[in-house]
Amino acid sequence: MGECDRVSFCAAIRADLRRFSEEGPGIRPLLRGVLSQGFLAILVYRLFRWFYVRGIPTQPLRFVAERLIEITTGISIPVEARIGKGLRIHHFGSLIIHPQAAIGDGCTLYQQVTIGDLGIRGGVPVIGKGVFIGAGAKLLGQIEIGDGCRIGANAVVLTSVPTGCLAVGVPAVVKHDTSGVDLA
Numbered sequence: 001m002g003e004c005d006r007v008s009f010c011a012a013i014r015a016d017l018r019r020f021s022e023e024g025p026g027i028r029p030l031l032r033g034v035l036s037q038g039f040l041a042i043l044v045y046r047l048f049r050w051f052y053v054r055g056i057p058t059q060p061l062r063f064v065a066e067r068l069i070e071i072t073t074g075i076s077i078p079v080e081a082r083i084g085k086g087l088r089i090h091h092f093g094s095l096i097i098h099p100q101a102a103i104g105d106g107c108t109l110y111q112q113v114t115i116g117d118l119g120i121r122g123g124v125p126v127i128g129k130g131v132f133i134g135a136g137a138k139l140l141g142q143i144e145i146g147d148g149c150r151i152g153a154n155a156v157v158l159t160s161v162p163t164g165c166l167a168v169g170v171p172a173v174v175k176h177d178t179s180g181v182d183l184a
Contacts, residue, residue, distance in 0.1 A: 009050045015085035015105070016042055022088075038089025041075035045083065052079040084129065091135070104129035104147065112136040128163065 020033030033039055044065055051058045062079065070076050074093040077083070081097050084105035089095060091111040097103070098116040101124045113133050117124050123142025127133075131145055134153035139145065146163030155172040166175040 009046055012046050012085040013043070016046075016087055019086055019088040019106075019108075036089075037073040037092035038075065038095075041069050041073050041077055041092070041095075042087055042089060044069050045077040045079065045081075048079045049083075098124045100124045101127070103127045104131065106130045108132045110135040110137075110153070114138045114140070116140055117142075125157075 016039065017030065017033070020029045023029035023033075048058055048062045048065065051062075066076075066078070075089065075095045077095075077097050078099040080099035082102040083097075084103060084107070086106040087103065088108045089110075090108060094112040095109060096114045096116060100117075101115045103115070104127055106129055107127060108131075110133065112135055114137075115125050115127070115133075116139075118141040121141065125139040125141070125143050125145060127139070127145045128147035128149065130148045132150045133139070134151055134155065136154040137151045137157065138155070139151065139157045141158055143157065144160045145151070145157070145167075146161055146165065148164045149161045150166045151157060151161070151172070152166065152168035154170065155168050156170045157167050157172040159172070159174070161167045161172075161174050162176075164176075167173070168175065
């Protein structure tokens with residue numbers, strides 16, 4: 001995850017913007033994406049993350065901006081979290097990312113996702129590249145989610161998920177064959 005620390009601000013934003021072209025060609029998906037609450041939260045994260053990594057103090061402005069984003073979008077992305085480029089937040093609301101979490105490039109998060117710890121037992125998820133996390137999913141504790149995994153809606157993931165697998169249920173069960181499963 002070290003590459004997340006030094007990703008240039010512009011490269012990360014370009015990758016985030018490219019994700020909107022997945023909805024189809026033209027300016028309409030891009031405009032809809034740029035005006036979304038999810039992109040606004042990512043933009044604020046990327047801006048303050050740039051300063052944070054370089055040791056440039058931004059308080060109390062950062063505190064005010066992060067709280068404003070949390071209040072208006074319901075999305076909490078602290079600058080301490082390590083997030084790769086190309087993040088896509090499909091719908092806003094109740095999305096919480098732990099400050100120590102790590103998320104790889106090209107991941108997609110839906111609303112009401114929690115990426116956090118188990119309280120006093122500590123440890124937070126490390127999420128690979130190209131991971132899809134469905135609405136309401138909870139990823140908790142010191143676990144690893146492999147590249148290309150898909151986490152189903154409302155799944156509660158408490159154990160690591162190998163690369164390319166599907167995790168569904170409460171508590172989540174890992175399925176190794178994800179062919180033909182549409183989670184969107």
